[in-house]
Amino acid sequence: xxxxxxxxxxxxxxxxxxxxxxxxxxxxxxxxxxxxxxxxxxxxxxxxxxxxxxxxxxxxxxxxxxxxxxxxxxxxxxxxxxxxxxxxxxxxxxxxxxxxxxxxxxxxxxxxxxxxxxxxxxxxxxxxxxxxxxxxxxxxxxxxxxxxxxxxxxxxxxxxxxxxxxxxxxxxxxxxxxxxxxxxxxxxxxxxxxxxxxxxxxxxxxxxxxxxxxxxxxxxxxxxxxxxxxxxxxxxxxxxxxxxxxxxxxxxxxxxxxxxxxxxxxxxxxxxxxxxxxxxxxxxxxxxxxxxxxxxxxxxxxxxxxxxxxxxxxxxxxxxxxxxxxxxxxxxxxxxxxxxxxxxxxxxxxxxxxxxxxxxxxxxxxxxxxxxxxxxxxxxxxxxxxxxxxxxxxxxxxxxxxxxxxxxxxxxxxxxxxxxxxxxxxxxxxxxxxxxx
Amino acid sequence: xxxxxxxxxxxxxxxxxxxxxxxxxxxxxxxxxxxxxxxxxxxxxxxxxxxxxxxxxxxxxxxxxxxxxxxxxxxxxxxxxxxxxxxxxxxxxxxxxxxxxxxxxxxxxxxxxxxxxxxxxxxxxxxxxxxxxxxxxxxxxxxxxxxxxxxxxxxxxxxxxxxxxxxxxxxxxxxxxxxxxxxxxxxxxxxxxxxxxxxxxxxxxxxxxxxxxxxxxxxxxxxxxxxxxxxxxxxxxxxxxxxxxxxxxxxxxxxxxxxxxxxxxxxxxxxxxxxxxxxxxxxxxxxxxxxxxxxxxxxxxxxxxxxxxxxxxxxxxxxxxxxxxxxxxxxxxxxxxxxxxxxxxxxxxxxxxxxxxxxxxxxxxxxxxxxxxxxxxxxxxxxxxxxxxxxxxxxxxxxxxxxxxxxxxxxxxxxxxxxxxxxxxxxxxxxxxxxxx
Numbered sequence: 006x007x008x009x010x011x012x013x014x015x016x017x018x019x020x021x022x023x024x025x026x027x028x029x030x031x032x033x034x035x036x037x038x039x040x041x042x043x044x045x046x047x048x049x050x051x052x053x054x055x056x057x058x059x060x061x062x063x064x065x066x067x068x069x070x071x072x073x074x075x076x077x078x079x080x081x082x083x084x085x086x087x088x089x090x091x092x093x094x095x096x097x098x099x100x101x102x103x104x105x106x107x108x109x110x111x112x113x114x115x116x117x118x119x120x121x122x123x124x125x126x127x128x129x130x131x132x133x134x135x136x137x138x139x140x141x142x143x144x145x146x147x148x149x150x151x152x153x154x155x156x157x158x159x160x161x162x163x164x165x166x167x168x169x170x171x172x173x174x175x176x177x178x179x180x181x182x183x184x185x186x187x188x189x190x191x192x193x194x195x196x197x198x199x200x201x202x203x204x205x206x207x208x209x210x211x212x213x214x215x216x217x218x219x220x221x222x223x224x225x226x227x228x229x230x231x232x233x234x235x236x237x238x239x240x241x242x243x244x245x246x247x248x249x250x251x252x253x254x255x256x257x258x259x260x261x262x263x264x265x266x267x268x269x270x271x272x273x274x275x276x277x278x279x280x281x282x283x284x285x286x287x288x289x290x291x292x293x294x295x296x297x298x299x300x301x302x303x304x305x306x307x308x309x310x311x312x313x314x315x316x317x318x319x320x321x322x323x324x325x326x327x328x329x330x331x332x333x334x335x336x337x338x339x340x341x342x343x344x345x346x347x348x349x350x351x352x353x354x355x356x357x358x359x360x361x362x363x364x365x366x367x368x369x370x371x372x373x374x375x376x377x378x379x380x381x382x383x384x385x386x387x388x389x390x391x392x393x394x395x396x397x398x399x400x401x402x403x404x405x406x407x408x409x410x411x412x413x414x415x416x417x418x419x420x421x422x423x424x425x426x427x428x429x430x431x432x433x434x435x436x437x438x439x440x441x442x
Numbered sequence: 443x444x445x446x447x448x449x450x451x452x453x454x455x456x457x458x459x460x461x462x463x464x465x466x467x468x469x470x471x472x473x474x475x476x477x478x479x480x481x482x483x484x485x486x487x488x489x490x491x492x493x494x495x496x497x498x499x500x501x502x503x504x505x506x507x508x509x510x511x512x513x514x515x516x517x518x519x520x521x522x523x524x525x526x527x528x529x530x531x532x533x534x535x536x537x538x539x540x541x542x543x544x545x546x547x548x549x550x551x552x553x554x555x556x557x558x559x560x561x562x563x564x565x566x567x568x569x570x571x572x573x574x575x576x577x578x579x580x581x582x583x584x585x586x587x588x589x590x591x592x593x594x595x596x597x598x599x600x601x602x603x604x605x606x607x608x609x610x611x612x613x614x615x616x617x618x619x620x621x622x623x624x625x626x627x628x629x630x631x632x633x634x635x636x637x638x639x640x641x642x643x644x645x646x647x648x649x650x651x652x653x654x655x656x657x658x659x660x661x662x663x664x665x666x667x668x669x670x671x672x673x674x675x676x677x678x679x680x681x682x683x684x685x686x687x688x689x690x691x692x693x694x695x696x697x698x699x700x701x702x703x704x705x706x707x708x709x710x711x712x713x714x715x716x717x718x719x720x721x722x723x724x725x726x727x728x729x730x731x732x733x734x735x736x737x738x739x740x741x742x743x744x745x746x747x748x749x750x751x752x753x754x755x756x757x758x759x760x761x762x763x764x765x766x767x768x769x770x771x772x773x774x775x776x777x778x779x780x781x782x783x784x785x786x787x788x789x790x791x792x793x794x795x796x797x798x799x800x801x802x803x804x805x806x807x808x809x810x811x812x813x814x815x816x817x818x819x820x821x822x823x824x825x826x827x828x829x830x831x832x833x834x835x836x837x838x839x840x841x842x843x844x845x846x847x848x849x850x851x852x853x854x855x856x857x858x859x860x861x862x863x864x865x866x867x868x869x870x871x872x873x874x875x876x877x878x879x
Contacts, residue, residue, distance in 0.1 A: 012509050012572055014563030038559055040514060040521070041546065046559055047512040049574075055512070072449050075484040075492070077477060077596045078515060078579055079548070084477070096541045101548075103595075104533045104583045109478065111516070111538075111548075122475055122483055126451030131823070135449055137486075142515055142579070146541045158540075159514045386568070 008384045025221040027331035028153030034400045043150025043158030053348035062163045069185035071136040082108035084117045088299045097145045111144035116296045119166040124302040138165035155328040165319040175315035177245040179291045180252045182319040194343030198232045200260045211291040216283035219332040226283040228260035284329045291317040340401030349382040352402040356409030358387045379440045445821045462658040464768035465590030471837045480587025480595030490785035498629050499600045506622035508573040519545035521554045525736045534582045548581035553733045556603040561739040575602035592765040602756040612752035614682040616728045617689045619756040631780030635669045637697045648728040653720035656769040663720040665697035721766045728754040777838030778861050786819040789839040793846030795824045816877045
């Protein structure tokens with residue numbers, strides 16, 4: 006993409022109302038703009054990152070055998086009355102009346118709707134087990150939205166729902182998602198620690214939050230230092246016993262949020278006990294028949310008798326993850342995107358737009374990079390070099406290629422690694438080859 | 443995808459409340475379910491088609507040089523007060539109050555928000571021309587939602603907005619979109635006719651609707667029979683004069699909706715004048731400075747003087763297109779998907795799940811097809827052959843491969859073309875080769 010034809014309104018100064026670094030950088034780097042309290046527009050660069058995060062989340066859901074569909078944003082109040090949650094849910098639920106005065110709401114989550122859809126479509130034990138998911142905008146009317154997309158009101162969430170014939174099956178589905186979540190975070194360049202959690206308004210018996218450590222996090226968390234190491238996530242998820250034993254081996258290392266601390270286990274951890282703040286980036290629940298029973302979901306079991314399926318739900322805040330990634334990966338010059346979610350892999354800087362040879366060399370390399378499928382943001386604007394460097398560092402693409410008349414005279418261009426700052430002078434063909442790799 | 447692990451609740455009978463064929467077939471084939479009046483959940487198969495349509499729309503927008511971003515669904519009433527439309531817009535606007543009693547709305551369109559974002563981010567003539575677009579859920583509170591996704595309340599729309607320095611530039615941007623729309627419909631297997639249209643609540647001077655002919659359409663339309671032929675859409679869209687002349691040559695053939703009939707031109711058309719009903723699948727507008735002036739969007743012109751940009755907006759109903767495609771492509775057994783938007787390219791039917799050799803042959807071909815990247819829906823369920831045939835015809839994948847013990851004994855399987863009904867007996871490897879092509 007040529008910057009001369011793009012829309013990337015970067016800001017030199019940190020906006021006064023942004024308190025945490027990810028919020029500041031998302032505004033400064035032209036990723037988002039607030040359009041109302043806690044509601045954001047995703048500018049072109051931010052939109053690209055959002056789609057990449059979403060795609061990684063999707064691929065790991067698919068890999069776990071979950072099936073994608075898409076439920077609408079607005080729901081009828083009557084649906085929520087079937088579970089009893091319409092009145093129980095607090096003021097975070099945005100209640101709406103349509104032109105016929107029918108009561109509706111902007112979905113904060115979808116347990117009721119998916120249960121109704123599955124009740125309509127599933128008949129027998131052969132329709133189970135199933136895990137269904139969607140990636141859709143949700144709304145929670147936070148009393149005090151803050152920290153940008155980390156605690157916004159309209160946010161993109163992946164929510165999955167599992168249906169099983171019995172508790173053992175439900176626990177297997179839960180464990181599948183447990184591992185799928187860890188895989189997802191690892192691909193996003195994040196180390197997330199699963200912690201036993203309260204079930205809150207979702208309800209249920211078993212629940213884990215996934216927490217990324219960050220000094221700006223909202224939760225106080227306590228964990229065994231083993232969690233600071235990378236974990237191998239190879240396990241046969243179709244083998245229920247092997248999967249359970251794998252999950253148990255992980256959770257054998259202590260980790261808990263403030264509300265769920267266990268003094269006895271902390272004593273055992275001893276010096277290995279660590280304390281930090283953390284950002285919640287996922288939450289999974291097993292809640293048995295809470296919704297299926299309330300809403301009359303039944304299927305015919307193998308023996309002909311009716312069975313009320315066991316359910317769980319599994320949420321990842323897709324838009325919030327962008328903030329968490331930036332909290333975990335930035336320096337004082339800007340964002341440092343992990344390659345998997347970078348909006349473009351490489352930023353190409355033309356140092357002298359008014360120099361015909363320099364522009365020809367840039368145009369040629371840009372053409373070759375894009376033809377080779379290397380996502381490239383090409384700064385072809387008539388601006389000072391210093392401003393271009395600052396912009397590229399701010400938006401944080403993994404690689405920068407700088408082409409100027411002096412280097413060209415010597416047959417070289419500069420390749421810079423954004424994370425390490427390392428610069429190499431190489432030929433254009435060599436740069437192309439490295440970027441393709 | 444194995445049907446034994448999928449969620450495809452097909453219906454044998456036509457639902458009583460569905461009046462038009464696309465609505466009936468979308469319900470019967472398990473593409474959608476209504477969750478509230480005029481609001482639909484997209485079940486897994488329907489969701490796949492929606493994403494394919496969306497991707498074709500996106501690719502043609504990108505090809506036209508438009509830049510994608512994403513605006514939120516909820517907007518503040520104050521934003522709409524800046525243009526004066528908050529009070530002017532009728533009861534189709536869903537008005538909402540949040541927990542702090544702030545007035546908001548579920549966006550039916552985004553002229554105000556994009557103008558505000560561009561005002562915030564654009565400084566000079568060098569930031570123009572730009573066309574920005576997003577693909578996002580909209581809400582219009584229809585008094586009587588009907589025809590399924592054709593006139594729903596929550597719907598997916600691609601809306602683009604152009605910003606130009608002068609009227610000539612704006613007309614060029616308009617013409618670019620004009621051609622991008624025709625390309626989009628052609629790729630979707632639809633022939634859409636552009637017709638001069640009223641501008642309605644968007645306002646402005648110039649407007650075209652794109653109409654697909656269908657007996658169930660809501661509009662009465664009149665057109666020259668030349669529109670029944672395919673048009674070559676090759677033109678250099680960067681050449682403003684060539685593009686204008688191309689668009690003029692197209693619109694030289696008469697086409698008008700009921701409200702915009704031109705008796706003189708109809709007389710000229712003579713016997714070539716045709717009458718039909720049609721479905722609106724797109725609407726484009728040039729409205730000059732209506733929003734930019736009202737909302738104070740100005741940029742510095744090349745001579746230093748301030749310029750108020752000229753704007754246009756361009757909408758395609760992405761979810762509605764699915765209904766239009768089905769209206770145009772079905773028979774009495776079900777949907778016939780054009781390959782470009784088919785949820786899967788091929789349906790693989792195992793005639794005898796209880797026959798080990800038959801199942802082994804099916805499993806092997808399924809593995810080879812998916813490894814080769816051929817999107818395959820594999821009916822591996824323990825059902826009668828007749829039910830499987832009916833389901834495959836109903837869901838309308840372009841190709842069916844039927845594997846049964848009798849054919850296997852002779853070394854052949856059956857390949858069926860859904861559109862023509864033509865059946866061929868060939869070897870499994872030959873079928874694989876044809877599907878890969």
